[in-house]
Amino acid sequence: MSQTSYDAVIVGAGPAGLTAALYMARFRRQVLVIDGGDSRAAWIPETHNHPGFPEGVSGLDLLELQRRHAVRYGAQIRSGTVDALSSTGEGFSLSIDGETVLSPTVLLACGVEDNEPALPGVERAVRQTLLRTCPICDGFEVIGKRVGVIGGDGLGAREALFLQTYADQLTLIHVGAPDALTADERDQLARADITIVETPIESVELQIDRPRALCFSGASRLEFDALYTALGVTPRTGLALAIGAHHDESSRLVVDEHQQTSIPGLYAAGDMVRGLNQITTAQGEGSIAATAMHNRLRGC
Template sequence: MPTDQPSSNSDLNTSASSAADAAPLPAQVDAIVIGGGPAGLTAALYLARFRRSVLLLDAAQSRLSKIPRSHNYPGFTEGVTGSDLLAMLREQTLRYPVHTAAVHVDSVQRREGGFEVGWAGGSARARQLLLATGVTDIPPSMPYVLEALRAGMLRYCPVCDGYQAIDQAVGIIADSEAGVGEALYLRHFTPHITLFMEQGAAALSEGARRRLAEAGIAWADEPIGSIRHWEGRITVHHGKRETVCDSLYCALGLEIHTGLAQQLGAKTDDDGYLVVDSHHATSVPGLWAAGDVSQGLNQITVAMAGAAIAAAAMHRRL
């Protein structure tokens, strides 16, 4: 069975600042994949099996590693932890001759016949480039965020685990009225919901309060003072009051890792995601994108499907 340990032939679990593989990396490959989450690993697997030379560069911060247990990833009747799934995906991909390095890519430039990517202490060129750089959830101000995530008390994704919240006492932390939409979404799963606003957020409008009231959703008038978790429950202090929840959803937004694509002038949509066509090509020829960084539902299966589609199209272009 896989464990949380990195697979023996991978250095992807080392920190982003660590050196690249001990073996020298090739200066030129058919395809570079940036990002080693489910999208990047799937793309590298497909490309290697298409007998293309591949370089996989990853800063090892996959969202997958934060999932305590996923129950909507098909094939696992009891669910699967994100770290186990990541280890399995790495092990499968790295059975093929994929060059890897645990680095954070800082730059990408167009070059004759392809691209050059650069990181601290290195660079490489490829004819085709896939971005699978994902997103990062903006965390709440509270101690032990990772522990709360691992315990399933703090949550980021109602699509992923709303089912786990059925009939629970659920809190939502928001810094804008976008939190109202998340509260209404979760109302389908439980009637016990309270919306909390961050310090400094504008007060909820009259219209927002009306929509919440009509749906039977409570809200706190005072902004959040502090959040603590203790013995499987999570307590939100607001004003002089406190509310205890079974789980707390964080609706503070995402950082979408499109910086490299923007260096090449790739188009993003109104929400900030990379615009891709049905083959997962971006608006820049030779640049592809899959997973959370591109348009679509932020889900493991969607990330993998997009990566498979992109890799097949890249293979045809190579």
């Protein structure tokens, strides 16, 4: 089995991981990025919320620009899967598709997975902006439209209330148990004039062949110009938890002010750390982590 070593290994090639790779490369460090090919940012058809792109930019284009930037300064990026992460006492050992890679520092930027509704055509609907996942990112784009929010608990209620800034016609499609919404949450929704429709997820229909139109069907029929899914996310923290890193009540990794986990030398950045799920936040955390990793290597 082959074995190589680097100053730093970054697991994840999304906005956080690629930002950290750029910084580490410009710190003149030997850095390897493992790209699992499943960055959540790649699903973004076009964002108008990212600074510096007033005309908007697709997630794929943004990732490609970041990759080119990091590679220009010497970062190595390879496709692969990290099968295991373990501590060696002086650093870490990573098993990557049969190869062992050693590094004194590791940054986990693995992101999260959306808990998608069990509906056909979900990925296509997201890429067409018919089904949206982030009202912070693109609520501005649904101003004045008929908006539905699929939720199974209080998160759905909170997202529907958040969208009041933009949409006047709001409906919470509650697909969870009746008691998953508290009396207080129901009262808040009623005061905000947000309709609650309680139904199983099977009665929600995505009409992908009708641009900008989604449909809910059941005893009655409601059509929406945009539909948000508010079913939460699952952080990809398995590698860190397997070696004892601490996590919070939402299963995200706990880090210090330098993005270091509870395990010295192991850092984390991006959506798997904080619940804001923003590209700019991930990039900022990637730069913080990379600087801390560089200083650790310097003995500071």
